[in-house]
Amino acid sequence: KAGVTQTPRYLIKTRGQQVTLSCSPISGHRSVSWYQQTPGQGLQFLFEYFSETQRNKGNFPGRFSGRQFSNSRSEMNVSTLELGDSALYLCASSLELATVGIQYFGAGTRLSVL
Amino acid sequence: DAKTTQPTSMDCAEGRAANLPCNHSTISGNEYVYWYRQIHSQGPQYIIHGLKNNETNEMASLIITEDRKSSTLILPHATLRDTAVYYCIVFSGANNLFFGTGTRLTVIP
Numbered sequence: 127k128a129g130v131t132q133t134p135r136y137l138i139k140t141r142g143q144q145v146t147l148s149c150s151p152i153s154g155h156r157s158v159s160w161y162q163q164t165p166g167q168g169l170q171f172l173f174e175y176f177s178e179t180q181r182n183k184g185n186f187p188g189r190f191s192g193r194q195f196s197n198s199r200s201e202m203n204v205s206t207l208e209l210g211d212s213a214l215y216l217c218a219s220s221l222e223l224a225t226v227g228i229q230y231f232g233a234g235t236r237l238s239v240l
Numbered sequence: 241d242a243k244t245t246q247p248t249s250m251d252c253a254e255g256r257a258a259n260l261p262c263n264h265s266t267i268s269g270n271e272y273v274y275w276y277r278q279i280h281s282q283g284p285q286y287i288i289h290g291l292k293n294n295e296t297n298e299m300a301s302l303i304i305t306e307d308r309k310s311s312t313l314i315l316p317h318a319t320l321r322d323t324a325v326y327y328c329i330v331f332s333g334a335n336n337l338f339f340g341t342g343t344r345l346t347v348i349p
Contacts, residue, residue: 169339216283225331231283
């Protein structure tokens with residue numbers, strides 16, 4: 127069974143631009159969660175989608191948004207990029223909601239904002 | 241909301257048992273303790289989870305105290321490939337998927 131796939135692996139953008147990241151979950155998994163990881167901050171939860179509905183949301187500004195498609199694939203969008211958005215963005219899929227199920231993580235997308 | 245505290249870093253000699261502690265004094269009765277690890281430049285990997293009984297799988301053992309206020313992850317024979325950041329997590333409700341900064345375990349040859 128294929129694991130969680132995130133594309134692209136690396137991105138370089140400039141301030142003010144927007145970016146879209148993609149995550150394909152493990153087949154059969156209905157939950158996709160997104161996390162931001164920066165040095166010293168640990169993994170910070172962005173949001174979770176389950177069956178195309180946003181179920182949970184972390185404490186991030188509205189510039190961060192996401193969606194989930196009927197095939198459970200998910201995209202995350204960041205608008206008006208800031209230097210502080212440079213981070214490793216990880217997605218995780220699980221059979222059940224992330225709060226009760228085991229999460230399987232992708233390798234992440236490393237975003238650099240210049 | 242339940243929250244966990246872990247030491248920032250630990251060392252362990254190769255071949256010895258690595259014991260990683262975690263405090264979760266505000267854990268509620270129906271909340272599980274999960275452990276994940278993140279090897280450099282990779283996504284986190286699930287290790288084990290438990291509610292109140294000790295658990296063991298092919299990767300590790302999880303010992304949870306009787307009052308459930310703390311737990312210990314045990315890697316019985318640490319190898320260099322176990323060098324990673326280990327996260328102890330209690331998911332307390334829908335809006336608290338918080339991993340924190342974990343314990344950086346360094347296995348020394």
